[in-house]
Amino acid sequence: MPVTDCYTCDREAEFDQLPPRERIGHDSLWRVSHATGSELLGWLVLVPRRHVMEVADLTDEEAAALGRWQVRLARVFAQELGTPKxxxxxxxxxxxxxxxxxxxxxxxxLDPELxxxxxxxYLGRPEPAESPARDALATRLGAALDRLNE
Structure with missing residues (x-):
């Protein structure tokens, strides 16, 4: 049954038409998207592909995949962006x-104050990065995620 008034579910319903920044990586359980409303290029969100509101409501399969996604994304950031953390x-x-x-x-x-x-x-600030910059980064990160699977 579709959930109404859920931005994430609405985006999932049009998955095939999403721009690269909205589908950086995915499997049958999770989708990686560039966050909206962030001044920091590369700020991502990892969302379950079904409507879930609490961590405790994840299935064991979703929970296991969540851990794998978190580690993979941290590795891609280190490799592609040179981020220390x-x-x-x-x-x-x-x-x-x-x-x-x-x-x-x-x-x-990063400013030590942040x-x-x-x-x-960095949230709620104007987004200086235009969609093309986010899409280019999304494509680069997506390719790096694919290489991790090889």
């Missing part, structure tokens, strides 16, 4: 919101 965050405080994990590459030159949880200072 990857932040993986799930807060889920918005009522009725689709479960999602923020997967954030911490740049080497490290750790303060990285969320």
């Amino acid at each position: 990857t932040y993986i965050i799930e807060l889920g405080e918005a009522p009725g919101f689709h479960l999602h994990f923020h997967v954030v590459p911490r740049p080497v030159d 490290r750790g949880p303060k990285i969320f200072g």
Whole structure:
């Protein structure tokens, strides 16, 4: 049964038409997308492909795949972006919101005032990166994810 009023589910319903930034990587359980509303190019979200609202509601198969995706994304960030650390965050405080994990590459030159949880200072800022830049990065990260599977 389709879920109404869920941005993530609405995007999933049109998966084949999504731009590269909305489908950086995927399998039957998870999809990787560039976050919206972030000033930081490369800030991704990892979302289950079915409507889930709480971590406790993941199936064992989804949970196992979640761990693999998190590690793979951290490896791709290190290889492709040279980031020394990857932040993986799930807060889920918005009522009725689709479960999602923020997967954030911490740049080497990140302002110390924005490290750790303060990285969320990059959300809600104007997005300087145009869609073509996000799509180009998405294509690059997607290819790197594919190479990890070889």
